[in-house]
Amino acid sequence: MAERFSDVRLGRAVQRIQPESGEIEFVDGERLVFDRVVGAVPGPILDRLIDGVDRAAEDGREPEIGEVREWSVRKSRTRMARAVKVVLEFDRPWWREKNWTGRMICDLPCQQTWEIGRGNLHALGCYVCGDEAKWLVRREDSVDVALRALSEIHPEASRYFMGGIVQDWIHDEYSWGAFPYYPPGSAPRSLQFKVIDPDMAAGVVSERKSWVGPWGRLHVAGDWACSWMGFIEGALESAERVAGEI
Ligand SMILES: Cc1cc2nc3c(=O)[nH]c(=O)nc-3n(C[C@H](O)[C@H](O)[C@H](O)COP(=O)(O)OP(=O)(O)OC[C@H]3O[C@@H](n4cnc5c(N)ncnc54)[C@H](O)[C@@H]3O)c2cc1C
The missing domain is CATH 3.90.660.10 (Polyamine Oxidase; Chain A, domain 2)
Incomplete structure (x- = not known):
């Protein structure tokens, strides 16, 4: 398996993803086109990598620390908790x-x-x-x-x-918060939330697969794109789904 993935590049932060063409732009400016792209970053970060325009940019000013992550609810429909x-x-x-x-x-x-x-x-x-x-x-x-x-x-x-x-975690540019959640009104209607541990306020969502399918060459993974939202189990579940998609 390692031989098949001989061109692994670690420590390369991404700043833009073009889902349809599979083009990735890294923060150092290099651009590469891939047959398949797996976006395994937190939902709001993926939103930003796909669509870099934020409210501050629309207003023609620099974003304040923490502003984008609290406002950004786009395709992922999730935010990261403070x-x-x-x-x-x-x-x-x-x-x-x-x-x-x-x-x-x-x-x-x-x-x-x-x-x-x-x-x-x-x-x-x-x-x-x-x-x-x-x-x-x-x-x-x-x-x-x-x-x-x-x-x-x-x-x-x-x-x-x-x-x-x-x-x-709130001001970490690679997490934008600690764990994913749906802000009020943003969860897809088909989702059902089942509480599994009332003391810990922990639960799972179901029917998550319906709207996290591939988008062009982009496949979406992570603990927000799964039924065990906010848990390692969910991240692994999404990895299995994406492996199946590819
Ligand atoms: C305090 C705390 C306690 C927790 N306790 C538990 C627990 O007890 N049990 C449990 O199951 N889960 C727990 N979790 C949740 C668990 O850590 C997550 O569900 C899991 O790590 C999610 O995995 P992931 O691969 O989806 O995302 P992540 O682990 O967040 O990985 C995403 C990766 O994307 C990278 N990245 C982000 N932006 C970019 C970019 N622009 N370019 C390149 N790379 C980028 C990040 O550096 C990161 O390495 C806890 C979380 C927290 C914060």
Whole structure:
């Protein structure tokens, strides 16, 4: 298989896709034409690669950070959710010592916490979504804000804190957010949403195949073009579909 794909080019960002002709334009300006193109990027990014005109361009101005990704709902009909993670590292797993798993949902700016350390790395992850995620990552003291919030409930957090980092998917130009969702009114009518885990607000959509078929030479894959939307399982499901199409 590796021999058949001997001309693999990694680390090449794409800036334009022409679905009908199969032409790809890379960010360095090189253009190549392919028999088949698989677009396996987040839905709103694919929308932008196919149709680069955005509202800011129409208005004749530079887009503000985050603007395009929130506005862009085109052929994919999806957006990427605003979510960030703040990782807080501690010199000991103090939560286990007080018989707490580290799992919490609260209305403070740390929102949801989990234990995410491995081996000797003792860490809690704060998963922050929505407006609060945007507010948090704009601040220079995001880690301190999350730590202070956690410490309001568990004062040990400040005592054993070593350091922290922020993972910002919202402003990552290759993700434009953390996970796909349908904004109100944009889901195709044929879709049915089935809740599989009410506690996690997780669900699947069905009948996804009907509108994600090939467009010219472009085949569409990813965790938004499938029934298990927002999960690795969905990305794999779409890969199997695209392999069948090709
Ligand atoms: C915090 C978090 C927790 C999660 N937890 C789980 C979990 O527990 N279980 C689960 O099943 N799923 C989980 N997911 C979801 C899972 O990560 C995704 O469903 C999965 O990674 C989607 O795979 P994908 O191949 O469709 O897209 P991605 O993994 O997003 O891959 C898309 C690729 O396209 C690249 N790309 C983007 N733009 C361009 C461009 N212009 N040119 C070239 N390349 C480009 C990106 O760099 C990226 O490598 C989680 C997601 C998040 C954010």
